[in-house]
Amino acid sequence: ESVFQFEQVCYRYKQDRTAALNGISFRIPLGQKTAIVGPNGAGKSTLIFHMNGLFGCESGTILFRGERLNKTTQAELVQRVGVVFQDPDDQIISMTVKDDVAFGPAQLGLSASEANRLAMESMEMVGISHLAGLNPAELSFGQKKQVAVAGVIAMNTEVVILDEPMAFLDPLGQKRIQHIMDRLAADGKTVIIATHNMQLVAEWADHAIVVKDGVCLGHMSPRELFCEH
Ligand code: ADP
Numbered sequence: 306e307s308v309f310q311f312e313q314v315c316y317r318y319k320q321d322r323t324a325a326l327n328g329i330s331f332r333i334p335l336g337q338k339t340a341i342v343g344p345n346g347a348g349k350s351t352l353i354f355h356m357n358g359l360f361g362c363e364s365g366t367i368l369f370r371g372e373r374l375n376k377t378t379q380a381e382l383v384q385r386v387g388v389v390f391q392d393p394d395d396q397i398i399s400m401t402v403k404d405d406v407a408f409g410p411a412q413l414g415l416s417a418s419e420a421n422r423l424a425m426e427s428m429e430m431v432g433i434s435h436l437a438g439l440n441p442a443e444l445s446f447g448q449k450k451q452v453a454v455a456g457v458i459a460m461n462t463e464v465v466i467l468d469e470p471m472a473f474l475d476p477l478g479q480k481r482i483q484h485i486m487d488r489l490a491a492d493g494k495t496v497i498i499a500t501h502n503m504q505l506v507a508e509w510a511d512h513a514i515v516v517k518d519g520v521c522l523g524h525m526s527p528r529e530l531f532c533e534h
Pocket residue numbers: 345346349350391469
């Protein structure tokens with residue numbers, strides 16, 4: 306079963322001469338660790354915007370869990386697909402770390418006390434409980450990234466997407482994030498990363514999708530690609 310299936314999807318930013326997605330087709334298998342790989346400008350972030358409903362499909366088809374997306378189901382994606390964006394400043398909105406992490410679950414309609422409980426749990430899992438009362442604006446990049454990760458974990462979505470999860474993190478921060486990515490996958494979630502870090506792909510992914518110039522160049526198992534037989 307696929308969690309996402311893209312068929313001939315195109316997307317062009319206003320004023321851009323070339324399309325960011327150029328008739329791209331691929332599948333992302335359910336419950337696996339998938340890496341979307343490709344150079345800067347390949348279209349990875351644009352794909353992610355389609356996977357959490359931020360962008361609608363202009364031409365082509367997107368299926369989520371086998372169902373073709375429509376306006377309603379596209380709008381619901383934001384509650385079913387958690388995204389950690391590359392730049393944490395894009396998603397930090399509250400005055401304290403705790404409120405920021407609790408924002409997602411509160412948006413899902415949970416009570417304030419339930420949202421707070423989930424926020425505490427996910428801050429613990431990410432290792433940022435001691436930052437709970439601080440203003441996110443005063444944290445380092447790596448700490449902000451951890452706040453964004455905790456916020457997504459607190460929503461307990463069936464799919465978690467991380468855009469360049471290791472970018473600008475120190476080795477300990479990278480190790481923590483990778484541990485969390487593995488734990489989410491072990492919990493049965495579909496975890497998707499977008500990256501140009503081939504070492505991470507080789508070590509971590511079950512499945513890789515290679516994207517360049519808005520098309521998919523192929524699917525492969527990183528073990529096939531990197532390991533000798
Ligand atoms: P990535 O590491 O995903 O390639 P980019 O550096 O391409 O990130 O993009 C960072 C941000 O800048 C994104 O929010 C993206 O939408 C925006 N961006 C990228 N290219 C352009 C462009 N040509 N014009 C305007 N905004 C852009």
